[in-house]
Amino acid sequence: MIRPGTSERERAALMGNYGRYPVEFVRGEGAWLYDPDGRGYLDCMSGISMINTGHCHPAVVAAIREQAGILINTSNLYFTDPMIALAEWIRDTSMGGRVFFCNSGAEASEAALKLARRRGGPDRTEVVALVDGFHGRTMGALSMTGQTDKQEAFRPLVPGMVHVARNDHAALQDAVSERTCAIVIEIVQGECGVYPLEDSFVRLARDLADASGALLVVDEIQTGMSRTGPLYAYQDVGIEPDVMCLAKSLGGGFPIGAITARPGVDDTFRPGDHGSTFAGSPLACASALAAARVLDDPALHAHVRAEGTRFLSGLQALVDDGVAVEARGRGLMCAIDLPTDTAAAVVGAMLEQGFLVNNTSPRTIRFLPPLVITGDELATVLAALRSALVG
Ligand SMILES: Cc1ncc(COP(=O)(O)O)c(C=O)c1O
Known part of the structure; x- marks a missing residue:
């Protein structure tokens, strides 16, 4: 997950204003990030909604390469x-x-x-x-x-x-x-x-x-x-x-x-x-x-609405089953509240399974996947969440 010595180097060189997750990334493509061992993680955070295009979108990479040379x-x-x-x-x-x-x-x-x-x-x-x-x-x-x-x-x-x-x-x-x-x-x-x-x-x-x-x-x-x-x-x-x-x-x-x-x-x-x-x-x-x-693409907007609705229904099913207390969302911006202060542990369990999510409070988990994520990939997020919650 992390190359040997990375945490020690981080602590010695960087101010302590972030609490980083115990994982290091060296490459990204679409909805996936890869650690130094080549293990893929499905990114459900997009750098806190900073990379809605997905990682290293070919059009963005080409534009940066071309402009950087000019x-x-x-x-x-x-x-x-x-x-x-x-x-x-x-x-x-x-x-x-x-x-x-x-x-x-x-x-x-x-x-x-x-x-x-x-x-x-x-x-x-x-x-x-x-x-x-x-x-x-x-x-x-x-x-x-x-x-x-x-x-x-x-x-x-x-x-x-x-x-x-x-x-x-x-x-x-x-x-x-x-x-x-x-x-x-x-x-x-x-x-x-x-x-x-x-x-x-x-x-x-x-x-x-x-x-x-x-x-x-x-x-x-x-x-x-x-x-x-x-x-x-x-x-x-x-x-x-x-x-x-x-x-x-x-x-x-x-x-x-x-x-x-x-x-x-x-x-x-x-x-x-x-x-x-x-x-x-x-x-x-x-x-x-x-x-x-x-x-800025109507087809992408339709995808975000459809998959967002489907994902939120999946979260709502966890509420209906009594393992969560509330699901909220609009498009691919969603959250689920847990009944106890276990959100950080669930985020850790998701990370171990290869899914990146974060908790905004001791009871709330947030999902902000890249907008290019597929319905099948989102279904795996729901399955991993269910197994992290239900065991
Ligand atoms: C709604 C909103 N406004 C402002 C900011 C601050 O943005 P930045 O971290 O780029 O300064 C954020 C960051 O999370 C945000 O979500």
Whole structure:
């Protein structure tokens, strides 16, 4: 699973901020990762929804190889075509507005926060976000994140954050005021265990943003790029955000993040307001354009919906059999709750069987497989899960 000496080298060379699983990977292909002994593991995490195309998708590999031999980066002092082409694709597939590039999800959250604060001015400095929401680990993104256990050691945070419980209509109504510059939501809260928002709650957020003059910011960093079925999860709810955040699978595995804002909001930043040296490099954008061609595909969307529904029924069968207590999901973003604090042990048992899943809490297991995974492969995941749960 791990080459001799790897854990010791890791401990001596890398800071201790991650709890890694006891496995090392040297190669990936489609939904599979391979350890140094050549053992295959079926990946049901996609690098936390970062590689929806599957590992080393041939189109992404070819685009990276070709672009790497031509031009890797120039900084944002100059024009490059892949950056403009990717921005055009994001604009034309979402709200029709312009795009800002960055390098990660946390940076996209920071950019959205700064845009909302810039637009709100000195009188609108409050952000309404959701309890259990997750937007990243830099200080602004962490402050919007509604998880006190992640925040405690880093107080004081950015001020002005108000958190309300998901699907609590009255609390959202009470929290939004003329001081609110942004309402920030995920359509499906991923990091805390895959909790879809009620459509009516999302629509209320849209209405409150309209009525109060705040921006509705939708974080599609985990839900976007076809994870839940449509290209962007908001498209199934029938609302449009004012600002959308993207990262993770946007780059086909290569780091890139972005925000886009609807026309009329996309003119908020002035030269010098925000920026990033690496962001929107020709290499990252070429990789993202190749991933976009794979993921922006009605046939893939139909596959995600059909297999997602089937997989969720399989999880629900475990609930019906009394070995689990709740199954949730949208598309290929699913979770199951166990009756006791055994999720970490079940994840370990799955790993031993050659399946990669993770637990978002002591009782919740999450599934985010690459979207190219087959129905037969997903059936093996359900069988392995059943055997890990039932023995
Ligand atoms: C919804 C959401 N927003 C933001 C982030 C932060 O992204 P990154 O890890 O690229 O900073 C994540 C990461 O899990 C996420 O799921």
